[in-house]
Amino acid sequence: NISNIPKKTNKKQSSICQKLQPLPKYTITNEEIFSFDSGGFIQNASDFSFTPYSYWQLDKIHQISTGRGMTLAVVDSGIEASHPAFGNIIEFQDFTGDVFKTESCDHGTLCAGIACGKSFKYYLYPNKEEKDRDDFPPGVAPNTNLVICKALGDNTNNINPIVKALQWLRGKNVDVVSFSLGTLNFNADIAQAITELIVYDKVTVVCAASNEGHRYSQPICFPARFGHVLCIGSHGPHGKPSAFSPVGQDIDFLAPGEGVAGPSSLIQNNVRVDSGTSFATPAVAGLICLIFELIQKHFPNEFKHFKNPWIVKELLREISTSPGSHSSDRGYGGLNPLYFFQNPSGILKKIYTEVIHPSV
Numbered sequence: 636n637i638s639n640i641p642k643k644t645n646k647k648q649s650s651i652c653q654k655l656q657p658l659p660k661y662t663i664t665n666e667e668i669f670s671f672d673s674g675g676f677i678q679n680a681s682d683f684s685f686t687p688y689s690y691w692q693l694d695k696i697h698q699i700s701t702g703r704g705m706t707l708a709v710v711d712s713g714i715e716a717s718h719p720a721f722g723n724i725i726e727f728q729d730f731t732g733d734v735f736k737t738e739s740c741d742h743g744t745l746c747a748g749i750a751c752g753k754s755f756k757y758y759l760y761p762n763k764e765e766k767d768r769d770d771f772p773p774g775v776a777p778n779t780n781l782v783i784c785k786a787l788g789d790n791t792n793n794i795n796p797i798v799k800a801l802q803w804l805r806g807k808n809v810d811v812v813s814f815s816l817g818t819l820n821f822n823a824d825i826a827q828a829i830t831e832l833i834v835y836d837k838v839t840v841v842c843a844a845s846n847e848g849h850r851y852s853q854p855i856c857f858p859a860r861f862g863h864v865l866c867i868g869s870h871g872p873h874g875k876p877s878a879f880s881p882v883g884q885d886i887d888f889l890a891p892g893e894g895v896a897g898p899s900s901l902i903q904n905n906v907r908v909d910s911g912t913s914f915a916t917p918a919v920a921g922l923i924c925l926i927f928e929l930i931q932k933h934f935p936n937e938f939k940h941f942k943n944p945w946i947v948k949e950l951l952r953e954i955s956t957s958p959g960s961h962s963s964d965r966g967y968g969g970l971n972p973l974y975f976f977q978n979p980s981g982i983l984k985k986i987y988t989e990v991i992h993p994s995v
Contacts, residue, residue, distance in 0.1 A: 647781065667983075687740030687749065687918040688772040690872070690891050691972045699976050702776025702924035704931060707751055708809045709917065710800050711743030713785030715900030718744060720752035720771075725780045728797035728803060736927050739789070741900045745907060746815050748898035750917035751779045755898070757906045769870045771906060774897070775921025776928075782809060787816055794822055801828035805836060810927055810942070814864075815843040815913035817856030825858055832864050839944040840864040841920040843912040846879040854881035864932035865948060868966060869893060869915040872881055874956065881914060885968035887948065890915035890922075923947060929979060933935060940991045941983070949990050950975075953982050 687693065706725070715737060716724055733739070740780055752774035760788030784800035797816065804812065812832065832838040833913060842864045847854035859866040860883075868880040869892025877893050880886075899907035931938045952958050952977045956968030988994065 638810075644982055645649045648661075670676075686896055687775050687891050690843050691918075691922070691970075692973075693775060694772075696925060696972055696976050697773070697777070699760075699930045700776075700925040702751065702921065702928050703778030705924040705927050706767065706777065706778065706780040706782060707811045707812045707813060707920055707924055708782040708784060708807070709743060709747045709813045710786050710797065710804075710989070711746050711748065711813075712787040713740040714744040714747045714783050715740055716783070716901065718748070718898045718899040718905060719755035720748045720774070720905075722753055723751060723777070723779065723781050724783060725785045726807075728800070729785040730799045730803070731785055731793075732813040733788040740785070741907070742913065743783070743785070744813070744900045745789075745895075745897045745909060746813060746917045747774075747775050747781060747783065749895060749914055750813055750921040751776050751781050752778045752898050753777045756903070761789070771896075771898075772815070776924040777916050780919065782807065794818075794825065797805065798822075798824045800830055801825065801832060804832060804838070809836070809838055809956060811920045811923050812838055813917040814840060814841045814858065815916045817843060817845050817859060819853075819856055821857055826861060829858055829861060829864065833944050837918075837939070837942050837944065839923055839942075839947045841916050841923070842866055844868045844883075844917040846911050846913075846926045849882055853883060855883040855885045860885050860986045863944065865944075865951070866966070867912055867916045867919050868964075869910070869912045870965075870969050874969050877910070877912075879914060880964070881908070884961075884963055886953060887920045888919065888964065888966050889969045890918045894914065919951075921972070922970065923951075925972070928977060930983065933979075934983070937987065937991075941986070946986065948992060950969060950982070950986055953986065 698715040711978045754770050754773040757771045786796040786800035788796055829840055842859035844859045845854055846864050858864055866885045866887045867876040868886045868889045870889040871877055871893040892909045892912055894908055895914045896906055896908045899905055952967050954971050961967055
């Protein structure tokens with residue numbers, strides 16, 4: 636019975652985009668591999684006050700759900716698996732065959748940390764004195780299992796590792812895929828692999844829109860342009876769409892993507908700050924895992940219905956800032972996860988009765 640969910644407790648696009656690549660904050664010259672690091676040390680807690688943890692008030696939500704029992708796959712540049720934020724990796728597959736380089740996996744490290752990183756000690760100052768260590772907040776779903784697919788290699792014109800990674804994920808009991816890579820060229824193999832994941836495995840695929848802003852008539856990259864994935868743009872601290880966040884009818888939702896801090900494979904204190912829809916995307920992927928845990932825990936018999944990717948989109952629309960109005964710059968707007976966790980029964984019952992099993 637949907638109404639039986641317990642209440643919250645009080646416990647504590649151009650040629651430049653013709654290759655698959657991490658989505659950068661700004662476009663640079665042709666054929667250049669994108670890598671954008673803000674760099675530097677975080678000096679105090681206010682420097683990472685715009686993490687999903689703070690903006691979405693995850694300290695409250697984690698009293699109810701931490702994504703336990705769910706599995707999220709990050710298809711990206713790989714990660715620095717020895718980083719203290721990652722104690723929940725259940726499988727790591729390299730589809731590129733490249734020699735490991737710390738700098739090549741920083742994009743994927745940050746993405747994975749935003750989605751499912753655990754809290755870890757980091758240095759407040761460059762001197763690395765023990766007294767200057769502090770706790771960095773966890774990612775969105777810190778108890779979700781991580782599957783890491785290194786699919787972006789040194790040759791960014793090679794699509795094959797991406798296709799292989801997506802195909803390999805079939806039958807792996809993955810619940811959500813976070814995909815912060817993009818190209819403006821349609822690729823039939825990628826489209827088929829994603830479609831099979833969605834249709835046969837009921838996997839929700841969350842994709843970064845791009846960072847092209849208003850530069851082109853169609854700035855949103857594939858695979859985010861596929862209608863059966865979630866296309867994520869970025870907003871800043873006040874909810875306004877980021878300047879780099881693209882405009883188009885494919886945008887579904889916005890999430891925190893400006894100045895987002897998280898684990899790094901490069902910076903000495905293991906933390907970096909960066910901006911882009913790349914980093915808004917894993918936040919949404921992690922959020923879905925939080926929601927899935929709650930539903931599976933209380934409604935195991937109905938979980939298969941709510942896990943349908945089309946139903947997931949409807950559920951997220953219910954907790955968006957503009958659920959009844961879609962625009963090309965905001966989609967349905969930002970997300971308010973706390974609204975769901977404060978009233979899960981009402982929202983789930985509405986989705987169940989109006990979408991899953993509407994009355995005749």
